[in-house]
Every structure is written in C-alpha cells, then in structure tokens.
Amino acid sequence: MLFVPSSSDFLAILPEIILTVSAAALLLFSISARPFKRYVGEITLFIIVVAGWARLTFPLPGKVWGGTIQIDAVSSFVDLYILAAVFVCVWSAGPFLRRAEYEHTEFYSLLLLATVGAMVMASAVDALPLFLGLELLSLPLYALTAFLKRTSISLEAGLKYFVVGAFASAFVVYGLALLYGATGTTNLVAMGHAVRAMDGLNPLLALGLAGVVGGFAFKLALFPFHSWAPDVWQGSPTPVTAFLSVVPKGAVLIALFRLVDGMDLLILSSRWLIVGSILAIGSQFLGNFAAIVQRDIKRMLAYSGIAHMGYAMVAVIVAGLDGGTGVLVYMSAYTLMNIGAFAVVAFFSIDEGEAHLISDLQAQGWHRPIPALALTICLFSLAGIPPLFGFTAKFMVFGAAVNGGFVWLAVIGVVNSLVSAFCYLRVVYVMYMKPESSIATEFSPSFTLTAAAALTAVGVFVIGLYPTPILTAARVAALNLVR
Amino acid sequence: MMNADLLISVPYTWVLALSGVLLAIGILGVLLRRNAITIFLSLEIMLNSGTLAFAAFAMHFAAIPGMEATALNGQMFIFFIIAIAAAEAAVGLALFIALHRLKGSIDVDRANILRW
Numbered sequence: 001m002l003f004v005p006s007s008s009d010f011l012a013i014l015p016e017i018i019l020t021v022s023a024a025a026l027l028l029f030s031i032s033a034r035p036f037k038r039y040v041g042e043i044t045l046f047i048i049v050v051a052g053w054a055r056l057t058f059p060l061p062g063k064v065w066g067g068t069i070q071i072d073a074v075s076s077f078v079d080l081y082i083l084a085a086v087f088v089c090v091w092s093a094g095p096f097l098r099r100a101e102y103e104h105t106e107f108y109s110l111l112l113l114a115t116v117g118a119m120v121m122a123s124a125v126d127a128l129p130l131f132l133g134l135e136l137l138s139l140p141l142y143a144l145t146a147f148l149k150r151t152s153i154s155l156e157a158g159l160k161y162f163v164v165g166a167f168a169s170a171f172v173v174y175g176l177a178l179l180y181g182a183t184g185t186t187n188l189v190a191m192g193h194a195v196r197a198m199d200g201l202n203p204l205l206a207l208g209l210a211g212v213v214g215g216f217a218f219k220l221a222l223f224p225f226h227s228w229a230p231d232v233w234q235g236s237p238t239p240v241t242a243f244l245s246v247v248p249k250g251a252v253l254i255a256l257f258r259l260v261d262g263m264d265l266l267i268l269s270s271r272w273l274i275v276g277s278i279l280a281i282g283s284q285f286l287g288n289f290a291a292i293v294q295r296d297i298k299r300m301l302a303y304s305g306i307a308h309m310g311y312a313m314v315a316v317i318v319a320g321l322d323g324g325t326g327v328l329v330y331m332s333a334y335t336l337m338n339i340g341a342f343a344v345v346a347f348f349s350i351d352e353g354e355a356h357l358i359s360d361l362q363a364q365g366w367h368r369p370i371p372a373l374a375l376t377i378c379l380f381s382l383a384g385i386p387p388l389f390g391f392t393a394k395f396m397v398f399g400a401a402v403n404g405g406f407v408w409l410a411v412i413g414v415v416n417s418l419v420s421a422f423c424y425l426r427v428v429y430v431m432y433m434k435p436e437s438s439i440a441t442e443f444s445p446s447f448t449l450t451a452a453a454a455l456t457a458v459g460v461f462v463i464g465l466y467p468t469p470i471l472t473a474a475r476v477a478a479l480n481l482v483r
Numbered sequence: 484m485m486n487a488d489l490l491i492s493v494p495y496t497w498v499l500a501l502s503g504v505l506l507a508i509g510i511l512g513v514l515l516r517r518n519a520i521t522i523f524l525s526l527e528i529m530l531n532s533g534t535l536a537f538a539a540f541a542m543h544f545a546a547i548p549g550m551e552a553t554a555l556n557g558q559m560f561i562f563f564i565i566a567i568a569a570a571e572a573a574v575g576l577a578l579f580i581a582l583h584r585l586k587g588s589i590d591v592d593r594a595n596i597l598r599w
Contacts, residue, residue, distance in 0.1 A: 127560070128559070128560055128563060131560075131563070131564075131567075132563060132567070135567045135570070135571070139570055139571060139574050142574050142575075142578065143574055143577070143578075146578055146581060149581045149585075150585070152585055152586070155578070155581055155582055155585055158578055158581075159519070159578055159579075159582060159591065162574065162575055162578055163513065163522060163526070163591075166526045166529075166530075166571055166575070167513055167526060167529070169530070169567075169571075170506075170509065170526060170529035170530045170532075170533060171529075173530060173533030173534075173564060174502075174506055174529070174532060174533040174536060176533070176560075177502075177533050177536035177537045177540065177557075177560075178536065180537065180540055180556075180557055180560070181499075181536070181539070181540035181543070184544060184550065184553050185553060185556070186556050186557070186560065
C-alpha cells in the first residue's frame, strides 16, 4: 500500500514546518544580511508566536502521515507549553548572549530545531518519529550546551552531555529494535495491542522495555541515571540550561507515558511497579537531599529537577486517565516555574565561567526587588506551597496516586516535598533575611530579564489561584493520551 | 561470487547474537576507554548494533508469509538510524575539535572541572 501525503497531512504539522524552515532561513540570512543580525532575537520570538498561533488555529485531525504521528489535544497542550518555555528562553537569551559576547544566529536556529524535535516526539505514535524526534531534540542541544566554546566549563558540559546522551540514544534504538522483534510492528498503538494480548513478559520484550525505559530515564535524569545532570546544568549557558531543564523532559515524559499506558505495564508485570517506584522514589530522595548541600544555584536547581521528575514518575506509574492528567498538569507547572527561576538566575550572573553561588544572592531582596520576588515566587511554587501552580500540580499527581491505590507513593511524595522546602527556603533566606545594609554583589540591571522573570512569576501565581482552564484542558488532552 | 542460498540459510538469531555482542563491545568501550575518539567510535558501534538488530528481525519477518510489510518497516528504520549516526558524528567531532583547541588533548580525564 503506497502512502501519498495529502494537504491535511501538511497542515497538521504546519507549526513544525514553520519552525524548521525559519531555522534554516535564519542561518541563511545571518550570512548574507549583516544588519538583520541585530534583530534576530526579536524575529525568533515572532516565529515562535506564529508557530503557536498555527497550532491553535488549524484543526487537530488526529492520526496523520500514515498513522505515525497523532496531532490532537495532547499535541496542542504539550506544544503550547513547550513553545511558551522556548519563548521565555529566547527572550532572556538576548541580553545574556550580548553580555557573554557570543551573539550568533546559530544559537536561535539550533534552539528552534530542538523545539521541533520535542514537538515531534510528543506527537509520535510510531517508533520511527519517536526516535527521530528524540535525536532532533538532542543533537542541537549537545551543540548548544557547548556554545560558549572558549569557556572550558561549557565545553566540558557539552562533552559530558554528548557522551551520555548518545549512550542513552543507543539504548533506546536497541530497545526499540527488540520491541519491534517481539511484537512485529513499529506502531506504538499496535505494539500495545500485541503486548496486552500476550500473557506476561517474554525475555525479548522485557529486554526491549528495559532498553527503552532505561534510555528515557537517562534523558529524564532519573535516579540511577542522574549523575550527568548537575554537571551539564551547571556548565551550560544559563538560557540553554533553562531550555534543557524543561523541554526535553516534557517531551520524553509524554513518550514514556504513551509507552507505559499503551502496554498497560502495571497489569502486565509486577516487576514494573518495583522498577518504576525505584526510579520515582530514588529520584525524589536523592534530588532533595543532595540539593540541600549545594552551593551553586544552578546545581541546586539540577538536583531539584531530578526530584521533580521523581514526582512526575509517580503519575506515570499510576497511568490511566488520572495519571495522564497528572503528567500533563505537572509538566506544564514544572516548565513554567523552572523557566522563571532560570530567567532570574540569568539576571544574577556576571561571568558564565564562574560558579553561580547562592551566597552571591545575599541581600538582593532589597537591591533588586523585582527579580528577587520573582525568584521567591518560583521557588515557593517548586516547593509546592499553596496557592501557587506548583501546589496544584503536586495535588493532582498525589491525588491520582491515592485514587489509583498507591497511597504509599503519595505519602513518600508529600514527605519529600517537605524536605525540598528546606533547600528552596534557604535561597529565599539568603536573599531577604540579611540586613539591608550588608554588602550585596552588584549585578547589572536588565529590563528584558526582569520582565521575563516577572511575567512567569505572575503566571505561576495567577494559574495557581485560578487553575480550572488548565486542568480542564489537561483532562481533555489526557482522554487522547490514554489508550 | 556470493552464494545467495548460503546467506539466507544463516538463522536470524545468529545476526541478533552478533548485534548483542557489538552492543556489549560498545558499552565496554564507552565505560573503560579515556580517549575521546575511542569513546566516540564505541558510541557508533552501539548505534549500529541497533541497526543490525533491526536487520535481523526484518530478515525473520521477511521469511514469514504475510509479514513482508512489517519486514520493510524494520529495514526502513535502518536508513534513518544511519542518517542519525552521521549527524551525531558531525556534532561529536566538532565537540572534540573544540576540546583539542582549548586543552591540547582529547583525553576526557582532562575535562574534570565540574565536581560536586
């Protein structure tokens, strides 16, 4: 049967097409038209808005491209929070790159390509686009991590990310090959049907799943596979850290959820519960306790990111409609508050080659009140303090766990949230509780970074007070996400 | 001249076993070697073991009547993996060149600023 793409196939992936073509066009124009280079950040922002508009405007036809990609409410939900995150990244990257004297168009171009990868991955229902999306997401990020190529810390982070990322990708490929061999299809939906028809796991299927889940756990920096994350997060340029702390996680977690839910792993094998809860609980404990002793704020946020992926894993274990809603809400909350925190970190940084010490933030609550307040709101939200968005998201996930009969997972999660409050509040303490007269590091003001941070902080606050629209949208999307 | 019958008579499990051996070689190379180029070659071996595993299963499905389309799906996957491996080579080698320029060596142990 020959597949001929129709116009609706192209229309369905219009945002991806817009971003890909613009990424290529940006590179081309940056060579030919010199004056254009000054506005490349603004142009990129415009492109992102257009892509978001295209996703919202055009119909969501469901399965397209011969049933390999599914454009539905999940795609629009995930794409919009990914695009929102990239928007803030690009917005805060301008002043940052100017300060570091690394203003190159490649930065924006690579960022857009990685975004396309994440969007493809979140919509993929076949192993092939899943893998291609994963690689399109990862390859530009290796280059972006090492973007400050004359700074050894950035280069080292890029090298580590490349080796670990390629290692994980190889496991994903091998695992997908074994799944293909075990089920006789590359389509994830058909794979799920085939697996549910079997009674229990055969060795081939178990090895394949181990490869794919292990590779994804590497990309998500879950507990036994986390050791690369703090180094890479600390070493990358701050806007890139902001990007790689949220966008890959959002996409990979959706793909993992599709796989786990489609195969109904909870029913299929009792071992999945053990493996999944080790990933979830291990990440929570390790992330929260290691975050307490960190002196660098980017490293502290890296460990907190590991812990947050642990909370999100709880929703993946629960699966079903509740779990799907939990994953979507949690990822949108995590994206918003983490990107806000990193915009402030970009504000409070002088030299990218140096550590971003928490002690440097001393008394900034009085010297730079708006960024400090934005950081406080984002950190409170990460700690899960009501009425912020982070609390709503944690409530959804732990509520889903209790309804699904995993009370112990919810209890461990709540205990961990309490522990995590300590490391976030320590930063707030340093910013506010030292006397106003004490010596503060002088950070050069930046209107753009202040505005970006303030906007996300207001978003975290407003959605926390009035979460109904997001919750409804996530519920509708989750109906498409589960089998 | 190659004997076509001989090629077909190789059971697919042998090819699969070879891919498993290559994967193991790749993993050991990444974990044990310290030279960046050797690590990079080991990563490529790992990716290509995945290719070989797809080829083995495609061979298996091609022999089953009615599953020819499934076999083609697997073979198509191989081409995409090869293309991805090439793109990965470009990024990886660029990183190693930058490392060599900065440090004058491609020993990965030299990249050790980031600790606890």
